[in-house]
Amino acid sequence: MTKKLILAAIIVILVLATVYLVAKPKPPTSANIPLFENQEKQTKDQKEAPKIAVYAQNLEVVWALAFLPNGDLLATERKGTVNLVDKGGNVKKIFTVSGVLQTGESGLHGIALHPDFENNQFVYLYYTYRGNGDNTQNRVSRFTFDGKTFSEEKIIVDEIPGAVFHDGGRIKFGPDGFLYITAGDALNPSLAQDVNSQAGKILRVDDEGNPAPGNPFGTRIWSYGHRNPQGIAWDSEGRLWETEHGQSQTDEFNLIEPGKNYGWPTIRGDQKAEGLKTPLLHSGNDTWAPAGAAYFEGSIFFAGLRGQALYQAKLQGGTTTLTTHFKGELGRIRDVLLGPDGFLYITTSNRDGRGSPAAGDDKILRINPAKL
Numbered sequence: 001m002t003k004k005l006i007l008a009a010i011i012v013i014l015v016l017a018t019v020y021l022v023a024k025p026k027p028p029t030s031a032n033i034p035l036f037e038n039q040e041k042q043t044k045d046q047k048e049a050p051k052i053a054v055y056a057q058n059l060e061v062v063w064a065l066a067f068l069p070n071g072d073l074l075a076t077e078r079k080g081t082v083n084l085v086d087k088g089g090n091v092k093k094i095f096t097v098s099g100v101l102q103t104g105e106s107g108l109h110g111i112a113l114h115p116d117f118e119n120n121q122f123v124y125l126y127y128t129y130r131g132n133g134d135n136t137q138n139r140v141s142r143f144t145f146d147g148k149t150f151s152e153e154k155i156i157v158d159e160i161p162g163a164v165f166h167d168g169g170r171i172k173f174g175p176d177g178f179l180y181i182t183a184g185d186a187l188n189p190s191l192a193q194d195v196n197s198q199a200g201k202i203l204r205v206d207d208e209g210n211p212a213p214g215n216p217f218g219t220r221i222w223s224y225g226h227r228n229p230q231g232i233a234w235d236s237e238g239r240l241w242e243t244e245h246g247q248s249q250t251d252e253f254n255l256i257e258p259g260k261n262y263g264w265p266t267i268r269g270d271q272k273a274e275g276l277k278t279p280l281l282h283s284g285n286d287t288w289a290p291a292g293a294a295y296f297e298g299s300i301f302f303a304g305l306r307g308q309a310l311y312q313a314k315l316q317g318g319t320t321t322l323t324t325h326f327k328g329e330l331g332r333i334r335d336v337l338l339g340p341d342g343f344l345y346i347t348t349s350n351r352d353g354r355g356s357p358a359a360g361d362d363k364i365l366r367i368n369p370a371k372l
Contacts, residue, residue: 056090061107063107074123075347081096103136106167141154141156157220163187182242235300252290300313330348
């Protein structure tokens with residue numbers, strides 16, 4: 001009897017070990033990606049450039065990217081660091097934001113250059129901090145960048161509700177010259193429907209943080225009913241597209257219109273209700289965990305964290321089709337940006353506690369869209 005029990009225990013242990021090995025996230029298979037060559041050595045013909053190359057590496061949870069006019073790149077890390085990446089892919093830490101609160105998904109997030117950056121040197125950052133009464137909050141601050149470091153912080157939008165999760169955090173200047181800010185529901189779904197709260201919204205402000213002219217409610221709010229929006233991009237017609245983390249899968253891809261209610265927490269997926277917008281696309285039984293987004297030649301490309309892919313939403317007349325690139329090859333992908341050279345730049349996020357880092361993670365990767 002004892003031998004049978006021992007044998008049964010061994011079998012149970014072997015079964016559990018097998019299940020663990022199958023379920024455990026596998027390291028991304030990115031070891032064979034070539035290193036980026038210096039920009040001056042790169043051909044202008046995309047047909048001769050590789051499909052993918054490592055632009056920079058050995059970073060930690062790169063949340064957002066922004067190109068400078070001279071072709072250098074600014075990259076934020078969630079722990080509070082801003083890095084300068086030169087055209088050869090060399091990384092230099094240039095600034096650490098004071099007071100950044102990094103717990104769970106919170107921390108330093110988005111970055112955006114003022115449209116007149118070449119004259120005023122203004123750079124905007126979105127980050128989480130500990131507010132009064134130990135409350136977690138988010139803010140957007142403006143800094144001056146002298147080419148070496150940031151200084152002269154001016155808070156322009158403050159007290160955006162924050163939490164361990166659902167902090168939003170993407171900021172971009174739109175083609176209209178105003179700053180758009182994505183704010184999550186801060187784990188309080190009811191706030192997304194409250195037009196007196198900045199949580200669960202897309203905000204639209206001028207470069208000083210004031211409500212932009214033409215906002216539908218006369219406040220900073222542009223749209224509402226969002227759960228955790230993390231990607232925004234404009235197409236060639238000036239339309240605003242958004243990616244949003246949903247609940248129990250059903251992540252969303254939305255066309256954003258001013259003053260519209262995008263339904264969280266009342267509807268999700270294909271559900272409909274009067275006065276609420278159903279997403280153009282959603283992940284269904286799959287999970288994208290979508291993050292940064294960029295427009296290029298008729299498509300919105302957006303990053304997938306849990307989905308571990310670069311997604312391409314092709315905008316074809318009145319229909320939109322979804323294509324997947326690099327599925328499971330790179331691990332978690334957090335941001336995507338169109339560079340001035342016509343290439344896409346994406347970031348891995350395998351060191352965020354939910355991935356399985358490969359050698360050199362986290363990375364900034366240069367993608368040749370002509371070969372997708």
